[in-house]
Amino acid sequence: MALQHEPTAPHHSVQDALRVLETMARRTTPVTDTELARRTGLGQERLTPLLRMLRREGYVEQTAEGTYATGEALARLSSAHGHEEALREKLQQTLDRLRDSVGAAVYISRYVDGEVSVTQYADGPGTPKVNEWVDFRRSAHATAIGKSLLTQLDHAGRRDHLARHRMARLTSRTITSDRLLLSRLEAQPPTVPVLDLQEYAVGTVCAAVPITAGATVGCLALSLPVEHAYRLRRAADALNREAAPVLLSLAI
Template sequence: MALKHEPTVPYHSAQDALRVLETVARHPAGVTVTGIARRTGLRAERLTGLLRMLRREGYVDQGSDGAYVTGAALARLGSAHRHDEALREQLQRTLDRLRDSVGAAVYISRYVDGEVRVTQYAAGPATPAVNEWVDFRFSAHATAVGKSLLGQLDHNGRRDHLARHKMARLTSRTITSDKVLLSRLEAQPPTVPVLDLQEYAIGTVCAAVPITAGSAVGCLALSLPVEHAHRLRQAADTLNRNAAPVLLSLAL
C-alpha cells in the first residue's frame, strides 16, 4: 500500500526538535543555547520555542549554569526495557496536556493492518469522549479520524478500505457515496484539519490532523459536544500547532 505523505507543520517541528535533542545528547556535560544554535543552525526564536516544549515534555533539563542536558523522559524512552510502556505513559501525559489546552477530548489513532485503531485518548468530566456507538473500524467514512487516516493513503488504498467496509448511513449527514467521499479526500489539503460535523453521531463534532511518523499513518483528533461547535476550528488549529510532541515521542 502506497502512502500519500506531505510533511505538515508538526512534522517539521518534530524534525527540528530531534536535531536539538541529538545535539544535547552529544554533550553529557551540558550545552548552551548558543552552542545548540550554532550546531543546529536554528534561529533563536525557533530554538527558544523548541527548548520550551522539550523541557515541558521532560526531554531536556536546564542546569543552574543555563546549559541543557538530556531529561528523564528521554532516558526512559531510550531504554529498550519497558519502552512500549514508557512511550504509552509519555503519550498519555502529552494527551492530558493537550486535552486541557484545547478544552476537548483528544485521541491518537493509527491505521494498522488495514484498520482504523484509536490507540489512546484523554477525556474528563468537562471533556467527554465520543460514545463509540458504531465500532470506529467500520465507520471511517463518517469520522474525522477515519477520513484523516484514509486521506493519507493513496487512491488504491482508499478504495481497498471502502471495498471492505460498507458506508452505512449513521446520521442524516453521513456521506454514503464512495465517489463523493473519494472526491473530498482527494481535495483535502494535508495541512487543513479534517472535520466531522455530526456525521458519526448527532450531538458531536470532531476534527483530526495527520501525525505521520516514518511509514506509519496516524492522526491526532478532538471531539466536542455540538453546543461547542463554534470552537471547533480554533481548537483544531491549536491541536495542529501542538501536535509536534506526539510526533516526537513516536519518532524516538
Template sequence: MTLKPEPTAPFPLVQYALRVLETVSGHGDGITDAQISRETGLPLGHLTSLLLTLRREGYVEQIADGAYVIGASLLLLGSGAARKQALEERLQRLLAQLRDSVGAAVYISRYVDGEVRVTQYADGPLTPAVNEWVDFRSSAHASAVGKCLLAQLDRDGRRDHLSRHKTPRLTSRTITDEKALFSRLDSQPATVPMLDLQEYAVGTVCAAVPLTAGASAGCLALSLPIQDAYRLREAADTLNRQAAPVLLSLAL
C-alpha cells in the same frame, strides 16, 4: 499501506527537534545553543524557541553554565517494555492536559495493518467520549478520525480500505459515494483540521489533525456534543497548535 507523498511536513518542528536531541545526546558534558546551531544547521532564532519547547517537555535540561544536556523525560523512556510503558504513560498525561486545554475528549488514532485503531484517549465527566455506536474500523468514511487517516493514504491504500469496509449512510450527512469522499480527502489541506459535523453520529461533532511519524499514519482528535458545536473550530485550532509534543513523543 502507502502514505501519500507530503510536499511539506505538517509538523517540521518535530523533525528539527529530533535533530537537536540527537546532537545533544552526543555531548554528555553539555553543549551550548551556539554549538547546537552549528552542528544542526538550524538558525539560532528558530533554535531558541525549539529549545524552550524541549525544556518545557523535559527532553533537555540547561545546566549551570548554560549548556544543554538530555533531560529526565527522555531518560525515563528507557528501552524495551519499560520504554513502551513509559511512552504510554507520557502520552496519557499529554492527552489529559490537552483534554483540559480544549475542553473536549481527545484521542490518538493510528492506521495499523489496514485498520483504524483508537490507541489512547482521555475523557472526563464534563468531556464525555463519543459513543462508538458503529465500530470505528468500519466507519472511516464518516468519522473525523477515519477521514484524517484515509487522507494520509495514497489512492491505492484508500481503495484497499474501502474494498474491505463499505460506506453505509450513518446519518443524513454521511458521504457514501467513493468519488465524493476521495474529492473531499484530496481537497483537505494537511495543516487544516478534518471536521465531522454529525457525519458519524447525530449529536456529535469531531475534529482531527494528522500525526504522521515516519511510515505510520496517525491523528489526534477531539469530540464535542452538538450543544458545544460553536466551540469546535476554536478547539480544533488549539488541538492543532498543541499537537507537536504528542507527535514528538510518538517519534522518539
C-alpha cells in the same frame, strides 16, 4: 499500499527537535543555547520555542547555570527496556494536557493492518469522549479520525478500505457515495484539520490532524458536543499546533 506524505508544520518542528536532541546526546556535558544554535543551524527565534517545548516534555533540562542537558523522559524513551510502557505513559501525559488546554476529549488513532484503531484517549467530566455507537473500524467514512487516516493512504489504499467497509448512513449528514468521499479526501490539504460535523453521531462534532511517523499512519483528534461547535475550528488549530510533542514521542 503506498502512503501520501507531505510535510506539515508539526513534522518540521519534530525534525528540528530531533536535531537538537541528537546534538545534545553527542555531548558529555551540558551545552549553551548559543552552541546549540551554531551546531544545529537553527536561529534563536526557532530554537527558543523548541527548547521551551522540550523542557516542558521532560526531554531537556536546564541547569542552574542556564545550560541544557538531556532529560529523564528522553532517557526512558530511548531505552530498549520498557520502551512501550514509557511511550504509552508519555503519550497519555501529553493527551491529558492537550485535553485540558483545548477543552475537549482527545484521541490518538492509527491505521493498523487495514483497520482504524483508537489506541489512546483522554476525556473527563467536562470533556466526554464520543459514544462509539458504531465500531470505528466500520465507520471511517463518517469520522474525522477515519477520514484523516484515509487521506494519508494512496488512492488504491482508500478504495481497498471502502471496498471492505460498506458506507452506511449513520446520520442525515453522512456521506454514503464513495465517489464523493474519494474526491473530498483527494482535495483535503494535509495541513488542514479534517472535520466531522455530526456525520458519525448527532450531537457531536470532531476534528483530526495527521501524526504519521515513519511507515505508520496515525492521527490526533478531538471531539466536542455540538453546542460547542463554535469552538471547533479554534480547537482544531490548537490541536494542529500541539501535534509536535506527540509526533516527537513516536519518533524517539
